Amino acid sequence: ELKVEQNPLFLSMQEGKNYTIYCNYSTTSDRLYWYRQDPGKSLESLFVLLSNGAVKQEGRLMASLDTKARLSTLHITAAVHDLSATYFCAVALKLTQGGSEKLVFGKGTKLTVNP
Amino acid sequence: ETGVTQTPRHLVMGMTNKKSLKCEQHLGHNAMYWYKQSAKKPLELMFVYSLEERVENNSVPSRFSPECPNSSHLFLHLHTLQPEDSALYLCASSQELGRGTEAFFGQGTRLTVV
Numbered sequence: 001e002l003k004v005e006q007n008p009l010f011l012s013m014q015e016g017k018n019y020t021i022y023c024n025y026s027t028t029s030d031r032l033y034w035y036r037q038d039p040g041k042s043l044e045s046l047f048v049l050l051s052n053g054a055v056k057q058e059g060r061l062m063a064s065l066d067t068k069a070r071l072s073t074l075h076i077t078a079a080v081h082d083l084s085a086t087y088f089c090a091v092a093l094k095l096t097q098g099g100s101e102k103l104v105f106g107k108g109t110k111l112t113v114n115p
Numbered sequence: 116e117t118g119v120t121q122t123p124r125h126l127v128m129g130m131t132n133k134k135s136l137k138c139e140q141h142l143g144h145n146a147m148y149w150y151k152q153s154a155k156k157p158l159e160l161m162f163v164y165s166l167e168e169r170v171e172n173n174s175v176p177s178r179f180s181p182e183c184p185n186s187s188h189l190f191l192h193l194h195t196l197q198p199e200d201s202a203l204y205l206c207a208s209s210q211e212l213g214r215g216t217e218a219f220f221g222q223g224t225r226l227t228v229v
Binding site for chain 1: 117119146148157158160163165170171205207211216217218219220221222223225
């Protein structure tokens with residue numbers, strides 16, 4: 001069974017600081033997703049990482065994937081209050097029936113950026 | 116706005132009631148999903164439909180009954196629920212997850228069972 005572990009689960013940081021959220025997973029997968037969720041809102045797709053060594057950046061967020069280590073990171077640079085949200089990583093897993101796949105999510109990291 | 120619409124947004128129901136959650140997408144996707152999000156557990160996959168055929172039932176109790184009448188609509192029929200079923204129920208859709216595709220989520224239905 002695929003397990004996806006994120007850490008930390010809670011992160012409180014000051015504006016302007018840098019930090020990294022880690023996502024480890026237990027079985028082979030070559031695709032990893034990062035989502036953001038604001039309170040009471042839906043999940044918003046941030047990054048799709050498709051191969052070993054993939055790195056994507058959007059604004060103050062940068063995500064990377066190391067499939068050999070089964071590790072993805074989400075790095076936050078010079079945090080601002082608007083980044084406060086819960087961030088989820090998810091790993092694609094093939095289903096036993098047909099060619100369909102599903103996403104298995106980590107528990108999420110609740111990020112609070114303080115002024 | 117992700118293109119995936121869920122109704123109702125909020126639902127309060129008694130343990131003896133029957134209700135249905137609705138999900139609709141017009142993104143041309145061929146796979147749809149129900150997830151449960153509660154305070155105590157991570158996002159849990161409940162059901163997967165691919166090309167209107169159920170391809171995954173993640174050990175979900177029979178008091179939850181999904182229905183996918185066509186590729187644009189997905190329902191979750193609820194009956195005789197328990198208070199521990201109170202949670203946020205999220206619908207998602209995608210092309211068959213493959214290289215470059217991603218799942219888009221609806222706003223969710225906040226369900227409270229009393």
